[in-house]
Amino acid sequence: MTGATTKAVGSSHRRGDATLFVGGRGTYIDDVAVPGVLHVAFLRSPHAHARIVAIRTAHADAMPGVVRVVTAADLAPLCKGWQTSQTYPGYVLRTQYPLATDRVVFVGQAVVAVVAESRALAEDAVELVEIDWELLPPACDLEGAMAPDAARAHPDLAGNLAYQADVGDPENRALFDEAACVVEAAFRFNRQTVMPMETRGVVASYLPGDGSLSVYQSHTAPHQLRSLYATHLGLDEGRIRVICPHVGGSFGAKIHLYSDEVATVAISRLIGRPVKYIADRMEALLADIHAREQIVTAKLALDAEGRFVAWRAETRLAMGAFSTHPGSSVQEADEAVRLAMAPYRVPHVGGRLEVVFQNKNIVGQYRGVGHPIAAAIGEHLIEKAAAAMGFDPVALRLANYVPDDAYPVKTRTGIDLDALSHQACLRRLGEIIDIPALRAENERLRGEGIHRGFGIACFIERTATNAPSNAHIRKATAQDGITLSVDPSGAVRCAISVTDQGQGTHTVVAQVIADELGVPFDRVRIVSGDSQATPYGSGVRASRGTAVGGELALQASRELRAVILEAAAQLLQTGAERLSMTDGMIFPAGSEEGNGISLADLAEVVHFKPQLLPRGAQVSLSLSRHLGHDWPALVPTNGVQASLVEVDVRTGAVRLLRHWAVDDFGTIVNPLLVAEQVRGGIAQGIGQALFEELVYDPGGQVQNATLADYLVPLASDLPDMVIDHVETPWPHSVLGAKGAGEAGTTGAVGAVLNAVNDAIRPLGASITELPMTPERMLAALNRL
């Protein structure tokens, strides 16, 4: 028998598709070529809130190269509109349509679509469309959203409140009144967007007469899309095919369904021709989901020994004009309140969330969904309490954690947690950073007028969502599926419902299959993102690619391996239990090389020389498996991050010096891909902490809808990051992997917030509004 080869799982395998992408040979949505395709451009609302009095399209219609100018009236017979699928008791919803009907409710809302022979011509024609507007008062003020005289985002609303809920324990003022120490803060998290490198896009091709619809879309959940298009356009789901080609990043932006996308598909149905819509960067800034905009107040009570006694947080989320679809906008606020302080033993944890309508774009699920806010508010107040009471912030956390050996637990806010390792992660952080020495150095530099700060944030991230909790998201997340086949050449084909949005899911799935089957990594090929070619399932979202896709691949591979070994046993005239397969070679245990058979030879026999096998049913080297109700609703993970910053107190500039992350993702399949997930996530968390803010003026106009003004962090702005791990395998799966996609973003916000406050606290200053711009820093430092 050959020597044991290196296991693929646990190695930093190079991505199988790296050559393709680096060579510029990927097929992204704009690369999809369909013969005769026409191009769509949208006239988008220039107003936050206005009635559409009249639309005149004659000049646009008459322009050479224009095929059709489409308004809401044209699409009304094809699409009756939709509301979010994820509902809550008392959630007030308003119906969305592909194009605005009688009113516009945010700047950037699609109003008229022009179909032309080129995108440039379509944009020229958009300028020829004339609309008479009657301006309505815009509801854009979050603080004043519920005032009795506040403008309403929709005139028929009784008020702007869309949803409210109390979570956890009811407020108990006595606990705070009688506590040895109470720290509190008011936070403001400003509006951001997602900004994948590739913008959204759709190529839709409806074939009249045949009644079939093909949709190519930059999206991460093709089966979900197919369901939604069937429902919203009244089509036979069985005649719809959705293909998601290579996806240049999603981070949540591409799990939603947008009105411009439904409009594009509906237009193809309307005119019976293929049409393409690619969002440009300004459209991405105006109309991709927005995120985070919340004002939060929170307080933490401690006893004299530093034990946490009670916590309360109240948040108000600026939802925008509608709830996102199919997952709702409520998640952002709900997770923020529910997850705060989840790492700790706190006898009383309560909170309240309010979700309000605004005449702004829709808030949806961006990487981390509420978790970054949960971590930031809890960890900020813990460090504030440590400073107030003279405790070491590390010791204070260790004294209050739910101990690693105490799981499973349920939080006071109703969240099930298991297999977490806060103590181990923080201890590991202490091993890779000499925290006392770092603090002493910061203290010494402070004497020289250099203001450095060190901050920590630990957090919980709920990942790998699946049935049954999210089945409301229009069927798609109820289960996942995989089909494995061995080709006559011995190559392994995998068709899987879990998709790849650029993060490397295919590589991870291939690694698991290679190990579990016993074949070389490069003999495994993955297909995903095609509703016609893959089993039904959820795609990727909520850090589920490895945890769910990997487990599915593992279970299916083990079953297929048994089938392969049974067939081989018949050829080799031995018992299957005596056989094993390594590197694509099947051997009897303990036998010499040459006594076995390769998978390729076996596959050739099965496909072309079945007469060599005993009579009976044809052996099938192909099988499908599904993972559904046996999977938990969500898999919790945990981690801790630390940040070292230097604040220029004379200009308000914050310089990032170093960043550390210790995460527990359970079993790590590919350390390199995990590290890059964490780094990219940290970059986005840093964006929230220091750079990214979509500025709306009081009238609802977006002030910075270009990448010159909306600042995403650049590589040159980011610090070195040290990535480390604790591995507590998820005990309820065989693979043991947990989600790794969002932890970076979730922890980074609080870590940077705490580091900046650590730097300026000795000056009597504090900052709790993000991003921490120079102006806000100077104000916090009392320099203005």
Added chain:
Amino acid sequence: MKPRPFAYRRATSVEEACSLLDGPVDARVIAGGQSLVPMMNLRLVSPGLLVDIGGLAELQRVTLAGDALHIGALVRHRQVETDLLVARHVPLLASAVRHVAHQAVRNRGTLGGSLCHADPAAEFPACMLVLEATLHIASSGSERTVAAGDFFRGMFATALEPGEMLTGVSIPLTAARDRAALHEMSRRHGDLALAGIVGRRGQGVQRWAAFGIEDRAVRLFHLETVLADRPQAGEAEMLAALAIDLPSTAGAGTAGRAKLVIAAELARRCREDIDRAGVTA
């Protein structure tokens, strides 16, 4: 995000370029295109004709001419960054250019383009103010010069008349050899400045300018007076002078106040550099 339709001509001489610019259509010069093309794609500007001067070799040279260094309008930022004559005679420019965007942009963008675009946050207009440069302007059949102090008229607005184009700038060597410094603050490396200050100090001469603050690069006459009288004037005094020099910023609430505070600190840093040695090549 596509531009409106436009015509395109590539000029083979300054004369031809000027005559194209002088036509009935709204024409714009395109050189590096690093600012103009994005603005066209956003449909913020929509010239009917683009006159490409990229082939005019005579505008691509840096030459010593008497007591001035002449820099052609088509000299790329990258060339400013690496040119030996610029390094020796106007080290301020060689230092300033490192704040201009990123290498890819500097490979294409031109000095003349930056001056004619007149972005209030750009470095070069402010440098020209403190260096007291002369701008050379051509039109069909004639040439004229304009002092830098008279060239910048507002946001994206200059003294160029229709049919005119900038051919180059002359920087007096006496000014260029004085100690000078530039500091700017931007949110990210390579971004347009949130606030910037450039200063020059010679024999009895103080020349200071601000960029990224008002609607154009602005000479800081009051600051110059204060520093001429008291070279080590304190922060409060510099802040007070800047509030007079930058009136619309001083009246712009917290955001304006933040810019002034930052500007005063940047001015202090410029002075510190000048005291030490000024920029060197």
